Amino acid sequence: MSRRRIAILTSGGDAPGMNAAIRAVTRAGVERGWEIWGVQNGFRGLIAGNLDRLGRREVGGIMQAGGTLLGSARCPEFATPAGQREALASLEALGIDGLVVIGGNGSQQGSFALHQQGLPVVGIASTIDNDLVGTDITLGVDTALNVVLESLDRIRTTASSHHRVFLVEVMGRHSGYLALMAGIAGGAEVIVLPERDPEPDDVLLEIREAYRRKDLAVVVVAEGWRRGAVGLAEHLRANAARVDEIRARVTILGHVQRGGAPTYFDRMLGTRFGMEAVDCLARGEAGVLVGLHGRLTGSTPLEEVAGKTRSPEPRILALAELLAR
Ligand code: ADP
Ligand code: F6P
Numbered sequence: 001m002s003r004r005r006i007a008i009l010t011s012g013g014d015a016p017g018m019n020a021a022i023r024a025v026t027r028a029g030v031e032r033g034w035e036i037w038g039v040q041n042g043f044r045g046l047i048a049g050n051l052d053r054l055g056r057r058e059v060g061g062i063m064q065a066g067g068t069l070l071g072s073a074r075c076p077e078f079a080t081p082a083g084q085r086e087a088l089a090s091l092e093a094l095g096i097d098g099l100v101v102i103g104g105n106g107s108q109q110g111s112f113a114l115h116q117q118g119l120p121v122v123g124i125a126s127t128i129d130n131d132l133v134g135t136d137i138t139l140g141v142d143t144a145l146n147v148v149l150e151s152l153d154r155i156r157t158t159a160s161s162h163h164r165v166f167l168v169e170v171m172g173r174h175s176g177y178l179a180l181m182a183g184i185a186g187g188a189e190v191i192v193l194p195e196r197d198p199e200p201d202d203v204l205l206e207i208r209e210a211y212r213r214k215d216l217a218v219v220v221v222a223e224g225w226r227r228g229a230v231g232l233a234e235h236l237r238a239n240a241a242r243v244d245e246i247r248a249r250v251t252i253l254g255h256v257q258r259g260g261a262p263t264y265f266d267r268m269l270g271t272r273f274g275m276e277a278v279d280c281l282a283r284g285e286a287g288v289l290v291g292l293h294g295r296l297t298g299s300t301p302l303e304e305v306a307g308k309t310r311s312p313e314p315r316i317l318a319l320a321e322l323l324a325r
Pocket of ligand 1: 011012013043073074075076077078079080103104105106107108109110111113127
């Protein structure tokens with residue numbers, strides 16, 4: 001067989017640890033004598049044919065950095081058959097015979113689409129939302145959780161000094177995973193999740209009850225819940241009986257949760273996922289998503305992953321309610 005040429009891209013929302021995965025794929029691939037090509041800005045760069053050769057040195061010194069060396073993008077054009085034809089043509093023009101896609105749910109639907117058209121694709125589970133089937137945890141979640149946790153700890157001190165209600169909105173798109181886990185570890189009085197979808201009046205009652213007991217309330221609101229923290233604040237203003245409820249402060253943590261240096265866990269996870277992706281390609285195992293299965297890395301067919309979403313474990317959801325009391 002002629003020398004293998006593998007392309008690699010990062011797609012969708014960036015996640016801390018993506019660089020560790022790019023570095024591992026590049027170095028493990030070069031070690032096998034393969035050519036590695038980096039695609040700029042996800043599927044958009046694939047359509048435009050923006051690919052550059054990556055060697056060991058090009059991926060040096062990136063492990064510590066957040067974001068992605070390759071750039072990322074959301075590219076609606078790629079979700080169309082015409083977009084995918086152009087992407088495949090770019091790869092064919094360079095003689096690329098394999099692709100590694102580092103990204104979340106949408107990106108892995110893209111991986112599956114390319115796999116179905118005959119391209120050997122290996123996905124790496126990467127998103128701060130942790131909503132992918134086929135892995136216990138996705139790349140970037142640990143860093144994001146630690147950012148949320150530090151923010152909750154800081155907010156709690158000022159909530160305590162001023163005896164205030166704080167509504168803290170946490171990312172996750174449709175998933176409440178980050179809000180749930182950070183809410184538990186941060187000792188939030190109330191955690192509001194799309195998976196539970198409580199009525200605003202019931203949330204108001206919970207906040208009131210917590211405030212009565214503690215003279216403060218840190219409420220973690222997943223962005224995927226109805227109208228998020230802003231909607232909840234409006235509901236409090238319209239229905240509150242007390243001034244502390246009316247004046248609840250809103251903090252939207254936003255993209256700070258996705259930025260910055262990856263934790264030890266995400267650097268290791270990205271590295272291990274990258275090595276596993278290269279091993280999959282070497283074994284001729286394509287059309288799979290690389291993820292963490294227990295303590296080990298492993299792979300799951302993309303057809304079992306694409307278009308599905310993973311929800312937080314019911315036992316942990318129940319735990320949140322028990323601990324907040
Ligand atoms: P993430 O991968 O973080 O979930 P997105 O949902 O924005 O992020 O998806 C990233 C990109 O994946 C999209 O911009 C699009 O190019 C591609 N994509 C998303 N959904 C599909 C789909 N159903 N089929 C093919 N490609 C898709
Ligand atoms: O999927 C990762 C994520 O950060 C979600 O949690 C969030 O809803 C979304 O991306 C934000 O997207 P954008 O960066 O395009 O505003």
